[in-house]
Amino acid sequence: MATQLPPAESNGSFYDKASGPEKVMVSSMNGSRNEWWQDPVQGLATVRHEFGEHGGVNMSIEASATFTVMEPETLGELFEGKLGPEMDFYIYSRHFNPTVLNVGKQIAAMEAAEAAYCTSSGMAAIASVILQLCSRGDHVVASNRLYGGTHSLLAHFLPRVSNITTTFLDLHALDTEAIRSAFTPTTKVLYFESISNPTLHVADIPFLASLGHDMGVTVVVDNTFSPIILSPLRLGADIVIHSVSKYISGGADLIAGAICGPASFINSMMDLHQGALMLLGPTMNPKVAFEISERLPHLPLRIKEHCNRALSYATYLSKLGLKVIYPGLEDHPHHNLLKRMANPGYGYGGMLTLDLGTKERAYKFIHYLQNNVQFGLMAVSLGYYDTLMSCPGSSTSSELSREEQEKTGISPGLVRMSVGYSGTLEQRWSQLREALDRLNLIADQVTGNCNSS
Structure with a gap:
């Protein structure tokens, strides 16, 4: 079962431990x-x-x-x-x-x-x-x-x-x-x-x-x-x-x-x-x-701002009673693990997911965010300065069977967000909140703003 990485003496080798x-x-x-x-x-x-x-x-x-x-x-x-x-x-x-x-x-x-x-x-x-x-x-x-x-x-x-x-x-x-x-x-x-x-x-x-x-x-x-x-x-x-x-x-x-x-x-x-x-x-x-x-x-400056925005959104969405998955939240099962392993001062990641239950709700949500309030873009990939949104079950994880998706926690209503840093935090939060309100995605209306989180 044991495997060994190849020795350094390979044809055309460049990286030499003694080379400086x-x-x-x-x-x-x-x-x-x-x-x-x-x-x-x-x-x-x-x-x-x-x-x-x-x-x-x-x-x-x-x-x-x-x-x-x-x-x-x-x-x-x-x-x-x-x-x-x-x-x-x-x-x-x-x-x-x-x-x-x-x-x-x-x-x-x-x-x-x-x-x-x-x-x-x-x-x-x-x-x-x-x-x-x-x-x-x-x-x-x-x-x-x-x-x-x-x-x-x-x-x-x-x-x-x-x-x-x-x-x-x-x-x-x-x-x-x-x-x-x-x-x-x-x-x-x-x-x-x-x-x-x-x-x-x-x-x-x-x-x-x-x-x-x-x-x-x-x-x-x-x-x-x-x-x-x-x-x-x-x-x-x-x-x-x-x-x-x-x-x-x-x-x-x-x-x-x-x-x-x-x-x-x-x-x-x-x-x-x-x-x-x-x-x-x-x-x-x-x-x-x-x-x-x-x-x-x-890159370090960008990562810090991605993480800062993601934590702000995740915290307030969670306070609204929505099902948010973000490793920076204390109720995330791996929050303390990430905190122990992470290089200090950079954050918990720029990705968050929001489970809206059904594909129909998820589709309406990201459609409204892009086409009505210009909060972000419906697109796969991540790390962009604008927020990118997709539904993994029907896009980046569609290669998995429905059974495999269920086993790993990918619901039909899961929205993946690569949180960007364009615009002000208040501006983007108001757009996000408008979509939630207009589509009746919050059962009990909660007042407040993103910075109050």
């Missing part, structure tokens, strides 16, 4: 910690600033697909792995690209990882990690509360094309024996989301990481819902995945992903002969990488 502090973050695989890393903001500030080619304060975009050499022998040395990016030698941008590498360093620093590399999408990151860790016939243990696309990848696509199977179970119940019994001799990965989409269950990362390591598997965590807020590698996880399209981008205009973890693992994914990223080719475009690099410095 800007390339060495924190490895949770071997238990080492760098004492200077205190939180994601401090981590980001330690990355060497890359200047533009002519001294610009912003780095240059290396838009070349291929790279030239001065001597023909150099190409052979590149393909043998004797030369590489650490010496400013590049082959092809599907392998390594300077602009993409720099953004990887920034995201690695944010996540307290030794290394990171960026992909063309979050799903590309997830699929590539699973395919790098698992061979044909291997097995995954995963949470039954996952984004619908991830669930479909694990439940349908991978079994069909590679006989990689998955056992889904409730990892939030913390039933040690039930979880252990799901592992088989071919299990290679324990997979879950730090905060689940869309039900907002919080994973006990230290507990699950310890259990996974006891069972000899690699612990992979999707941290898309909680960048800056949670640092899963510091809590014991081995690999962290992001859909960079969401909070990290913040503009709902880019599709991108990231994989963070040990240098040996990132090197293995870029191996010329066996690397999932190298051979499947879901590489981030350098122009996208440049855009991300410009947005990372203000």
Whole structure:
């Protein structure tokens, strides 16, 4: 059952633990910690600033697909792995690209990882990690509360094309024996989301990481819902995945992903002969990488405001007697767990859900909010500066059967909100309250305003 991450000595390796502090973050695989890393903001500030080619304060975009050499022998040395990016030698941008590498360093620093590399999408990151860790016939243990696309990848696509199977179970119940019994001799990965989409269950990362390591598997965590807020590698996880399209981008205009973890693992994914990223080719475009690099410095500020607005809305909606799920509320079953694990000062997340009971009520509610009062937008995704609203049961979680949705707490009337920060808090609350009143969604009318919460 035990699985080992590949060694660092892979063809075309770039991340070398001896290559300088800007390339060495924190490895949770071997238990080492760098004492200077205190939180994601401090981590980001330690990355060497890359200047533009002519001294610009912003780095240059290396838009070349291929790279030239001065001597023909150099190409052979590149393909043998004797030369590489650490010496400013590049082959092809599907392998390594300077602009993409720099953004990887920034995201690695944010996540307290030794290394990171960026992909063309979050799903590309997830699929590539699973395919790098698992061979044909291997097995995954995963949470039954996952984004619908991830669930479909694990439940349908991978079994069909590679006989990689998955056992889904409730990892939030913390039933040690039930979880252990799901592992088989071919299990290679324990997979879950730090905060689940869309039900907002919080994973006990230290507990699950310890259990996974006891069972000899690699612990992979999707941290898309909680960048800056949670640092899963510091809590014991081995690999962290992001859909960079969401909070990290913040503009709902880019599709991108990231994989963070040990240098040996990132090197293995870029191996010329066996690397999932190298051979499947879901590489981030350098122009996208440049855009991300410009947005990372203000990610902590954006996260704080997303969280502040979400907590304000959740608190007052709860006071109105509505069924609100938000980890920042004290009655959330995982509130104290999140409080213990979170990096202090950033909040409890920018996502909240509101259960209105029926799909008809939910549809009317989000329609009114968008088309009558301009509170937000009916759209999937998250992390945008405007509030995005959807009904997961008929959208982002529609890949799950009705029975699977019921089991995981996705009701037909569940509304998922990615809370934005545009407009004033009072303005947005008055719009939200108007929708609730006009559609008679509050049984007992309560007066007050959002700030009074």
